[in-house]
Amino acid sequence: MSRIAYVNGAYVPHRQGAVSIEDRGYQFSDGVYEVICLFKGKLIDAGPHLDRLDRSLAELSIPNPYSRAALMTIIHETIRRNRLSDGLVYLQMTRGTAPRDHQFPEDTRPALVVTARYFDFDQAAIKAAEGMKAITYPDIRWARRDIKSVSLLPNILAKQAAVEKGAYEAIMTMPNGLVTEGCSTNFWIVDQTGLRTHPVCPDILNGITRSRIIEIAKKEGVPLNESPFTVEEARQAREAFTSSSVRAVQPILTLDDHPIGSGLVGPITTKIFQSYQRFLKTGVVS
Numbered sequence: 001m002s003r004i005a006y007v008n009g010a011y012v013p014h015r016q017g018a019v020s021i022e023d024r025g026y027q028f029s030d031g032v033y034e035v036i037c038l039f040k041g042k043l044i045d046a047g048p049h050l051d052r053l054d055r056s057l058a059e060l061s062i063p064n065p066y067s068r069a070a071l072m073t074i075i076h077e078t079i080r081r082n083r084l085s086d087g088l089v090y091l092q093m094t095r096g097t098a099p100r101d102h103q104f105p106e107d108t109r110p111a112l113v114v115t116a117r118y119f120d121f122d123q124a125a126i127k128a129a130e131g132m133k134a135i136t137y138p139d140i141r142w143a144r145r146d147i148k149s150v151s152l153l154p155n156i157l158a159k160q161a162a163v164e165k166g167a168y169e170a171i172m173t174m175p176n177g178l179v180t181e182g183c184s185t186n187f188w189i190v191d192q193t194g195l196r197t198h199p200v201c202p203d204i205l206n207g208i209t210r211s212r213i214i215e216i217a218k219k220e221g222v223p224l225n226e227s228p229f230t231v232e233e234a235r236q237a238r239e240a241f242t243s244s245s246v247r248a249v250q251p252i253l254t255l256d257d258h259p260i261g262s263g264l265v266g267p268i269t270t271k272i273f274q275s276y277q278r279f280l281k282t283g284v285v286s
């Protein structure tokens, strides 16, 4: 079955989907994106993802010409045309096409691309449960990481470094030794204070999965500590994991080849992992 993409008003075969060479996303990374999971026929947290899209657009003064209802129709139609019940919906909106010039163009309509592809969540969860390796990598991103911009060069350099070391994720670190987040995930440790992650601020992306995990921790009575921590504290932690919409809760067993805690998936991580899987299946944190 050939894949279908939504590109600026038309549903087209994926391979034929194209945008102008003067699209500002292509020229300047002048755009934002979201990835929403489709799990067993249901979109996971579509509302919060589209809220974050609106926020990212507003922070960049890109006017969103699509109503929430119109976006949802496009997303559902893209899913339907690709006959998916498990997959990833990718949505990218840029400032649009205009002759190349740095300042915002006038009267340019933002450009929208929506794609959807199969993703095997069951297989991913089985693999994730075994735990994975992570490395640390300098966080060389700009100062507005709270905006989900398509400008991901530092993130891809970090991910490539991880892959070359046989690791799943690169945990990004500031010159002062503090950890921010993974290059495509939020990062969590379990230490003597409880479950700990970087607070929401412009230094990190406010993950939709992160918010669900906070809800889970509160429900499960796991003490939560939203405060920055150092690489050394992460190395000394009892447990660690990453979170993201695509890879859910991913236990991390080693950081730069140093075992974290026992080097096995820990009890708090297991609790959060299982509870998030339940949320995916039922749509509620229970």
Ligand SMILES: Cc1ncc(COP(=O)(O)O)c(C=O)c1O
Pocket: 181, 182, 183, 184, 185, 186, 204, 205, 206, 207, 208, 209, 210, 243, 244, 245, 246
């Ligand atoms: C840098 C970064 N942090 C965190 C996340 C996790 O966000 P979410 O849980 O909304 O997928 C992502 C996901 O793409 C990311 O790119």
